Amino acid sequence: MSRSNVSTDLPKDETIPLAIARSLLGDEHQALWLRDELSLPYLGVVRPKDVRQASALLFLDENGLCLQVAGKGAAGPVRAEFVTGKMGYRREHGGGAGQLVARAVGLQKTKAGLHVLDATAGLGQDAFVLASLGCRVSLFERNPVIHALLADGLARAALNVDCAPIIERMTLQRVSSIDWLAYVAGDIAGDVDADRNAAADVIYLDPMFPHRDKSALVKKEMQVFRTLVGDDDDSERLLGAALAVARYRVVVKRPRKAPAIGGPEPGTRIEGKSSRYDIYPVKALPAR
Structure with missing residues (x-):
């Protein structure tokens, strides 16, 4: 070279x-x-x-x-992977609309093809699950390093015959979702048909949480992410921006025992073993 x-x-x-x-x-x-x-x-x-x-x-x-x-003894690589590994298995053997994230978004309650905006895309795992279940998903990732990893993973998955139709329903943008949502909110303000111009049917948030419990750091990607990205200190502002422009609901993923994001209380919650989903309804989902 x-x-x-x-x-x-x-x-x-x-x-x-x-x-x-x-x-x-x-x-x-x-x-x-x-x-x-x-x-x-x-x-x-x-x-x-x-x-x-x-x-x-x-x-x-x-x-x-x-x-x-880098260095000897470091944890293995972290990449956005949708074809093989955990996501490949989940694509082939997952629980369909019964999966927690699908239930939180509301896929058991509607047959309408929902537009979901993932405002904190990360490595795109939840977005991929939702796209595999028929949702159209807009992904926003503001960190340039994480965006590069996700863009590479999506590009590789688009070459796979089984994943390509799913990737077609996913659109990635490198932009601050807070700024974009605030812009949309300003555009909607005063519009007599604000519902038609909503940013998305469902807005999904999974902000990095400043959790101090070491058990929350066992995943190697979380260890690396915290070093490079830090915590999302503006998650309260992001929730407010999302609530202003979501058509049906905002969904926030949290560690199971973590407090809710500051602001309005969620209308309901769905809990798993390690995570939970706080649901902020705006109006009822359509039956079809």
Whole structure:
């Protein structure tokens, strides 16, 4: 590889939070595009366990883009994956409209094809489940690193014959959902047909929660995400913006024992083993 492709402006005695790198089988053109798009140093071809100058890597290998903590003994890669693994199994053997997220959105109560706006998309897992059940899903992810991971996962899934029809119902945007929802709310204000111009039928929120219980950090993606993204300190404002423009309901995913987001009390809750869904109804869902 030409040395001109590799960043040489790294601080000499300092570890940076994040860099881009690849394996021998990783896509170099994509790595260089990410370098320019995200303004991150590019380390070229490396083994993540040997990297000392960066704490974590956006790493390209034969399986696509992942987020990988650098150094020996680090947890395995985190990537947006819809074809294989947990999401692949869930797609083939999931519980349909009986799944908790589907019940929270209201898929057991209506046969209408709902438009769901996922305002905190993350790695897109819940959005993919809803799209697999027939919803049209708009995904918003403001963090550029998480957005890059999700965009890569969606692009790979679109090449799979079983996943492609699901991905067609998913649209990803790299934008702050709070700003976008506030813009829509301003556009709707005073409109005599505000219902027709609602942002979405259901708005779904899964903000990063500043939970201090170590048991909440067992998932490796949460450990990595908190390092790079931090907590969503504006979740109360996001809930208010969502309630202003949702047609039927707003759904908020929370750790099961966590308090509700500040603001109005949810109308009802659906609880699972580790998570719950706070439901804020705006009006009844259509029967069909």
